[in-house]
Amino acid sequence: MLKLxxxxxxxxxxxxxxxxxxxxxxxxxxxxxxxxWEEGKQARFDQLHCAGSVKDFFFPQTENLALFKTSGKExxxxxxxxxxxxxxxxxxxxxxxxxxxxxxxxxxxxxxxxFYQTRRxxxxxxTVACNAPEETCFCHxxxxxxxxxxxxxxxxxxxxxxxxDSRTEKGHALxxxxxGLFEEAGDQGEETVRKGKxxxxxxxxxxxxxxxxxxxxxxDGMMEKFDAPQWESLQEACLGCGTCTFVCPTxxxxxxxxxxxxxxxxxxxxWDSCMFSDFTLMAxxxxxxxxxxxxxxxxMHKLAYYPENHEGLYACVGCGRCITKCPxxxxxxxxxxxxxxxxxA
Amino acid sequence: xxxIIGKMREKAKELLEAGTVDAVLxxxxxxxxxxxxxxxxxxxxELDMLAYDGFCGSNLSKYLVEYGKEKGKVLVxxxxxxxxxxxxxxxxxxxxxxxxxxxxVGCDGMLDVQKLRDKGIAGIEExxxxxxxxxxxxxxxxxxxxxxxxxxKKCQSCKGKEHKLFDDRIGAEESRDIANEDRFAEVAxxxxxxxxxxxxxxxxxLSSCIRCNACREACPVCSCHxxxxxxxxxxxxxxxxxxxxxxxxxxIIRAFxxxxxCSDCGECSRVCPQAIPLHLLNRKMIKDIQSFYGAFQAGxxxxxxxPLLSYSPDDIEPDAFDRWKGVM
Amino acid sequence: xxxxxxSQVQANAPAKAPTNAPANAPANTxxxxxxxxEKDGKAFRPLIVSFCCNWCSYAGADLAxxxxxxxxxxxxxxxxxxxxxxxxxxxxxxxxxxxxxxIVNGCHPGDCHYSTGNFYTRRRMxxxxxxxDFLGIEKERTRVEWVSAAEGARFASVMRxxxxxxxxxxxxxxxxxxxxxx
Numbered sequence: 032m033l034k035l036x037x038x039x040x041x042x043x044x045x046x047x048x049x050x051x052x053x054x055x056x057x058x059x060x061x062x063x064x065x066x067x068w069e070e071g072k073q074a075r076f077d078q079l080h081c082a083g084s085v086k087d088f089f090f091p092q093t094e095n096l097a098l099f100k101t102s103g104k105e106x107x108x109x110x111x112x113x114x115x116x117x118x119x120x121x122x123x124x125x126x127x128x129x130x131x132x133x134x135x136x137x138x139x140x141x142x143x144x145x146f147y148q149t150r151r152x153x154x155x156x157x158t159v160a161c162n163a164p165e166e167t168c169f170c171h172x173x174x175x176x177x178x179x180x181x182x183x184x185x186x187x188x189x190x191x192x193x194x195x196d197s198r199t200e201k202g203h204a205l206x207x208x209x210x211g212l213f214e215e216a217g218d219q220g221e222e223t224v225r226k227g228k229x230x231x232x233x234x235x236x237x238x239x240x241x242x243x244x245x246x247x248x249x250x251d252g253m254m255e256k257f258d259a260p261q262w263e264s265l266q267e268a269c270l271g272c273g274t275c276t277f278v279c280p281t282x283x284x285x286x287x288x289x290x291x292x293x294x295x296x297x298x299x300x301x302w303d304s305c306m307f308s309d310f311t312l313m314a315x316x317x318x319x320x321x322x323x324x325x326x327x328x329x330x331m332h333k334l335a336y337y338p339e340n341h342e343g344l345y346a347c348v349g350c351g352r353c354i355t356k357c358p359x360x361x362x363x364x365x366x367x368x369x370x371x372x373x374x375x376a
Numbered sequence: 377x378x379x380i381i382g383k384m385r386e387k388a389k390e391l392l393e394a395g396t397v398d399a400v401l402x403x404x405x406x407x408x409x410x411x412x413x414x415x416x417x418x419x420x421x422e423l424d425m426l427a428y429d430g431f432c433g434s435n436l437s438k439y440l441v442e443y444g445k446e447k448g449k450v451l452v453x454x455x456x457x458x459x460x461x462x463x464x465x466x467x468x469x470x471x472x473x474x475x476x477x478x479x480x481v482g483c484d485g486m487l488d489v490q491k492l493r494d495k496g497i498a499g500i501e502e503x504x505x506x507x508x509x510x511x512x513x514x515x516x517x518x519x520x521x522x523x524x525x526x527x528x529k530k531c532q533s534c535k536g537k538e539h540k541l542f543d544d545r546i547g548a549e550e551s552r553d554i555a556n557e558d559r560f561a562e563v564a565x566x567x568x569x570x571x572x573x574x575x576x577x578x579x580x581x582l583s584s585c586i587r588c589n590a591c592r593e594a595c596p597v598c599s600c601h602x603x604x605x606x607x608x609x610x611x612x613x614x615x616x617x618x619x620x621x622x623x624x625x626x627x628i629i630r631a632f633x634x635x636x637x638c639s640d641c642g643e644c645s646r647v648c649p650q651a652i653p654l655h656l657l658n659r660k661m662i663k664d665i666q667s668f669y670g671a672f673q674a675g676x677x678x679x680x681x682x683p684l685l686s687y688s689p690d691d692i693e694p695d696a697f698d699r700w701k702g703v704m
Numbered sequence: 705x706x707x708x709x710x711s712q713v714q715a716n717a718p719a720k721a722p723t724n725a726p727a728n729a730p731a732n733t734x735x736x737x738x739x740x741x742e743k744d745g746k747a748f749r750p751l752i753v754s755f756c757c758n759w760c761s762y763a764g765a766d767l768a769x770x771x772x773x774x775x776x777x778x779x780x781x782x783x784x785x786x787x788x789x790x791x792x793x794x795x796x797x798x799x800x801x802x803x804x805x806x807i808v809n810g811c812h813p814g815d816c817h818y819s820t821g822n823f824y825t826r827r828r829m830x831x832x833x834x835x836x837d838f839l840g841i842e843k844e845r846t847r848v849e850w851v852s853a854a855e856g857a858r859f860a861s862v863m864r865x866x867x868x869x870x871x872x873x874x875x876x877x878x879x880x881x882x883x884x885x886x
Contacts, residue, residue: 060583060651061651062584078498082651092616093616163499163516164499167408238515270590270593271593272588272593274588274590274649277587286615288618290618301618307589307606307615308606309606309613354411355493358434359434360411360412365406
C-alpha cells in the first residue's frame with residue numbers, strides 16, 4: 032500500500048490527466064457529477080454519490096452505431112463509433128464499482144458488445160472508501176463492502192492522507208507510472224486503513240437498511256412473487272417516469288433508433304426504461320400494457336430474472352440513488368420490504 | 377403539520393365509514409424521515425399509515441386524472457397550492473368535480489431533503505419539525521437547520537393559504553406564514569442578461585437533462601393520453617436526447633403546451649433529478665401572459681378561460697414581446 | 705390551384721447575380737457584415753421557411769409571382785390552411801432541419817377566413833418568440849407578417865427584407881440540429 036498527503040492530490044490528478052482523461056466528482060450546474068478534471072477544479076468527495084452513476088462511462092445514454100447514406104441506388108453503411116479514449120474515473124464508490132460486474136455479464140455475453148467492451152478496456156476505475164455512508168445505503172445487502180471498495184485501484188482518504196492500493200494489472204501499471212508521487216504506507220499506514228475500515232463497518236452496522244433481507248427472493252418463489260397482490264398498491268404512486276432507471280448503475284435496457292438527417296440515417300443506441308409506455312413497443316403493441324406490468328418488470332428483473340440467469344447475483348448494488356431521486360419516494364427497498372415481509376407473514 | 381394528522385385520519389375514517397367516498401388519496405409513511413409516498417387508502421384500518429409532514433410536497437391532483445375514473449369517489453388531501461392544479465383539471469374536464477371530495481389541509485411550507493444534504497447533513501435518521509428550526513438526528517450526530525432554509529423552491533414563493541376549491545378544510549387557519557419571494561425575480565434577472573448569456577445559461581441547464589420525463593409525468597397539466605414525444609408517428613418521439621437540439625426541443629414544447637394552464641405548482645423543478653430550474657420556463661410564460669394580456673392565474677377558478685384560448689382585437693403584435701423584458 | 709411561387713422565383717432568379725441578391729438591394733450590403741462568413745468560398749445563403757395561410761398570404765405570394773416580382777429563392781413556402789394551424793413544433797422543426805429564419809404569414813387581424821384564427825396565432829407567436837428570446841435565440845430569426853391576397857408587392861418586399869435580415873444575422877447555430885448539417 033502507498034500513501035500521499037491529501038494536500039498533494041492536485042499533483043496526483045495532474046499526473047494522471049497528463050496521459051489519460053480524468054473524470055472525478057465535480058460540481059457542475061448545481062449537481063455533483065463525474066466530470067472531466069482540469070487544473071484548478073475542486074474535487075468533491077463530500078457527497079457520497081454523483082448524480083449519474085459510473086455506468087454512464089461504459090454505457091452512455093446515447094451512442095452512435097452506424098450511418099447510412101444513399102447515392103443513386105446504392106446504400107453505404109459507415110461505422111461512426113464515438114472516438115475512443117483512455118480514461119480514469121476517480122472517486123467511484125463500492126456500489127458503482129460493483130455494478131460493473133453486473134453490466135459485464137450482460138454486455139460480455141456472446142456475442143459480446145464491442146462498444147461496451149472497448150470502453151471497459153480503455154477505462155480504469157479508482158474507488159474511494161465511504162467514510163460516511165448515508166442512511167440510504169444498502170450495498171452490504173449485496174455483499175459489497177463500502178470500506179473496501181474494489182476497482183482497479185482502491186483509495187482511502189483518512190487523516191489528511193490518501194492511501195492507494197492497486198488491485199489489478201491495469202491498476203499496477205498506473206501505479207508504476209505514478210510511483211514517484213507516493214511513499215510506502217508502511218505498517219503504520221496499514222494500521223490506519225485497518226482502523227478506518229473498522230470505523231466504516233461500525234456505521235454500516237447502524238444503518239437503517241442494515242436488516243434488509245432478500246432471503247425470500249432467492250430460489251423458487253418467482254411466480255409467486257410475480258402474482259403477488261401487493262404490486263397493485265405499490266405501483267399506484269408510480270408516475271411512470273424513468274428517473275430510477277436512468278440514475279440506476281445497473282439498469283441496462285436500451286433501444287436502437289434511427290434518425291433521418293435529411294440526407295442519411297443515423298442509427299444510434301439510447302437508454303430505454305421499462306417504466307415508459309413505449310418500452311419494447313412492437314408492431315402488435317406493448318407486451319406490458321399496464322403500468323403495473325411495467326413497474327413489476329423493473330423489480331422482477333433486478334430481484335428475480337437476473338439472479339435466475341446469473342447464479343443468484345442480484346441486479347442491484349444498494350447505492351440508494353432511486354431512494355433519493357424518485358419523485359414520489361417509491362423505490363426498491365419499499366418493494367423488497369412489502370413483498371418479502373407481507374407475503375409470508 | 378403533523379399536528380393535524382389526527383383530524384385528517386378522523387375525517388377520512390368518517391367519510392369512508394359513511395360510504396361518502398370509496399377511497400382516500402393521501403400520503404403513506406415512508407421508511408425514512410422524509411419519504412412519504414402518495415397512496416390510496418381503502419379501509420379505515422389502513423389509515424394508521426396516513427402521514428402528513430413537511431415532506432408531503434408532492435401534488436396529488438395529477439393522480440385524479442387516471443384514478444378519478446377508476447376508484448369511485450375519492451377523498452383527496454390538497455395543500456392550498458395543489459387546489460389550483462385541481463381547479464385547472466376540472467376546468468379542462470380531466471377530473472370530474474363530483475367524483476372528488478377535497479379536504480384542504482393547512483401547510484407550513486414543504487421541505488426539500490436535498491437542501492439539507494447540500495448543507496453537508498448526511499445520514500439523516502429523524503427530523504423534528506417543531507418550531508422555526510429543524511432538528512435533524514443523523515448517524516453523525518444532531519444537526520439543526522432553520523426551516524426556511526430547507527423549503528422547497530416552490531414554497532419560497534408561496535401562493536398563500538387560501539384553498540381555491542374544497543369540500544372541507546383542516547388546519548387551514550394554522551398555516552405558517554412564509555417570507556414570500558417575488559416569483560418573477562429570477563426570470564427578470566435572466567431577461568436582463570444578453571442573449572448570449574441567456575443562451576449559455578440554458579445550454580448549461582438543459583444539457584443536464586436525461587429525459588427521464590419526471591417533469592412531464594409529475595406535471596398536473598401534462599395530461600395528454602399519448603404525449604407527442606412518445607408517439608412513434610410524430611417524428612419527434614425520443615427516449616433520449618441525441619442532440620443539443622432535442623435537449624431544447626422537449627422543454628420548449630412542454631413549457632409552451634402548458635402555457636396558460638400551468639398554475640406554477642413547481643412540481644417540475646421539485647422532481648427533476650438533475651436540478652434543472654424548469655420552473656423558470658413556466659414562470660416566463662406566466663409573466664409574459666400577465667404582461668401581454670392582463671392578470672391571470674391558472675387554476676384560480678374552474679370557470680375562467682385560458683389566455684391562449686381567447687384573444688382581443690387589440691393584442692400586441694408578436695414582435696413587441698420584449699417591451700416588458702426585465703420588468704418585474 | 706395557384707401557380708407555384710417557387711418555380712416563378714426560380715424562373716426569374718438565374719438572371720440575377722450568383723449570390724441571388726434581391727433586385728433592389730445595394731450591391732455592398734453583403735460585404736463586411738457580421739455572420740456573413742464565406743464558407744467554402746461561397747457567400748452564406750440563408751434558408752428561409754415561410755408559412756403562408758392559404759387564403760391571404762399564399763394568394764399574396766401567388767400574386768407576387770404572377771406579377772413577376774422577384775424575391776430570393778432562399779424562401780421556401782409552406783402552405784397552411786390558416787396561420788393558426790402553425791404549431792410551435794413546425795417552427796422548431798424548421799430550425800432543426802436547417803432553416804436560418806422562419807416567417808409566419810397570415811391574413812390581417814380581423815380578415816381571417818375563419819374569422820378569428822389569426823388572433824390566436826398572434827397570441828401564440830408572441831409567447832413563442834418571447835420564449836425563444838428567453839432561451840437566448842436571436843429574436844430576429846422569427847417574424848410574423850400579415851399579408852393579404854392583394855399585397856403581392858408587399859409579400860415580395862417582406863421576403864426580400866427578411867432574407868436580408870437573416871443573411872446579415874448569419875447561420876442558425878443555436879437552434880439547429882448538428883446531425884442534419886453534416
